[in-house]
Amino acid sequence: xxxxxxxxxxxxxxxAAVVRQVDAKAxxxxxxxxxxxxxxxxxxxxxxxxxxxxxxxHLACDLGKGTAAAGRRRIKALxxxxxxxxxxxxxxxxxxxxxxxxxLYNLADERDVAVAFSGSGMSPNIINALKVIKELxxxxxxxxxxxxxxxKEYADVAVLVPSRNTQIVEDxxxxxxxxxxxxxxxRMAGNEAEGTAGKP
Numbered sequence: 001x002x003x004x005x006x007x008x009x010x011x012x013x014x015x016a017a018v019v020r021q022v023d024a025k026a027x028x029x030x031x032x033x034x035x036x037x038x039x040x041x042x043x044x045x046x047x048x049x050x051x052x053x054x055x056x057x058h059l060a061c062d063l064g065k066g067t068a069a070a071g072r073r074r075i076k077a078l079x080x081x082x083x084x085x086x087x088x089x090x091x092x093x094x095x096x097x098x099x100x101x102x103x104l105y106n107l108a109d110e111r112d113v114a115v116a117f118s119g120s121g122m123s124p125n126i127i128n129a130l131k132v133i134k135e136l137x138x139x140x141x142x143x144x145x146x147x148x149x150x151x152k153e154y155a156d157v158a159v160l161v162p163s164r165n166t167q168i169v170e171d172x173x174x175x176x177x178x179x180x181x182x183x184x185x186x187r188m189a190g191n192e193a194e195g196t197a198g199k200p
Contacts, residue, residue: 014165014168015168015171015172018161018162018163018168018172019172019175021162022159022160022161022162022172022176023159023160026157026158026159026160027159027176027179027180028183029157030141030157030159030180031180031183031184031187033113033139033141033156033157034063034075034113034180034184035184035187037111037112037113037139038073038075038184038188040111041073041076041111042076042109042111042112042113042138043076043077043078043107043108043111043112043113044060044063044075044076044077044078044112044113044115045077045078045079045080045103045104045107045108045112045113045114045115045133046059046060046077046078046079046080046081046115046116046117047079047080047081047100047114047115047116047117047126047129048081048116048117048118048126049081049118049123049125049126051117051119051166051170051173052081052116052117052118052119052143052170052173053079053081053082053117054081055117055143055170055173055174055177056079056080056081056115056117057079057081057082058174058177059077059079059115059177059180059181060077060078060079062177062178062181063075063077063181063184064076064077064078066181066185067181067184067185067188069188069189072188075184078107080099080100080103080104080129081100083103086099086102086103087099090102090103096124096125097124097125097128098125098128099125100114100116100125100126100128100129100132101125101128101129101131101132102132104129104132104133104136104138105132105136108132108133108136108138109136109137109138110136110137110138111138112133112136112138112139113133113138113139113140113141114129114130114132114133114138114139114140114141115141115142115143116129116130116140116141116142116143116144116151116155117143117144117173118142118143118144118145118149118151119144119145119166119169119170120144120145120146120149121142121144121145121146121147121148121149121150121151121152122149122150122151123151126142126151127150127151127154130142130151130154130155131154134154139156139157140154140155140156140157141155141156141157141158141159142154142155142157142158142159143158143159143161143173143176144158144159144160144161144169145160145161145162145163145164145165145166145169146160146161146162146163146164146169147160148160159176161173
């Protein structure tokens with residue numbers, strides 16, 4: 001085995017080891033929160049910086065498109081990280097702290113869920129957005145690394161990845177997004193079979 005192959009195996013083994021340490025109950029709680037938002041006709045707003053922005057857009061796509069089925073009301077999911085005009089306007093006219101929170105003031109209410117992706121839980125705009133959704137009486141969900149940082153204080157549900165390696169944290173967040181999407185999609189299909197799924 002070459003040195004490069006050894007490094008690949010080492011990295012993949014590290015990701016796998018961290019994945020196994022994630023609290024499954026916290027992941028299940030996120031599925032429950034998303035399901036409740038769907039049933040109450042709320043919206044799931046997702047956001048993050050850098051890799052977290054990409055993960056938020058990916059999961060918003062999976063939730064909005066991947067769960068769609070004929071005759072069934074669709075999940076409302078939106079990434080707040082993708083509207084460059086709004087983000088740069090708030091950052092330029094006030095400061096970067098307001099990039100997500102001010103969007104929530106326009107869009108969110110008590111039925112809704114704000115989902116933050118953060119490597120450390122210390123980004124000011126992440127913390128601010130979670131404060132805003134709490135002010136609006138919605139539900140705050142945090143995906144973070146390490147101990148969740150200050151953002152954890154404002155989260156109703158926190159899914160923590162026990163690593164300080166940003167790349168591994170972001171890898172695991174993506175995996176968990178797929179787990180949550182799959183569980184929610186299957187739950188919706190099961191409800192449909194029982195005649196209890198959301199109607200258009």
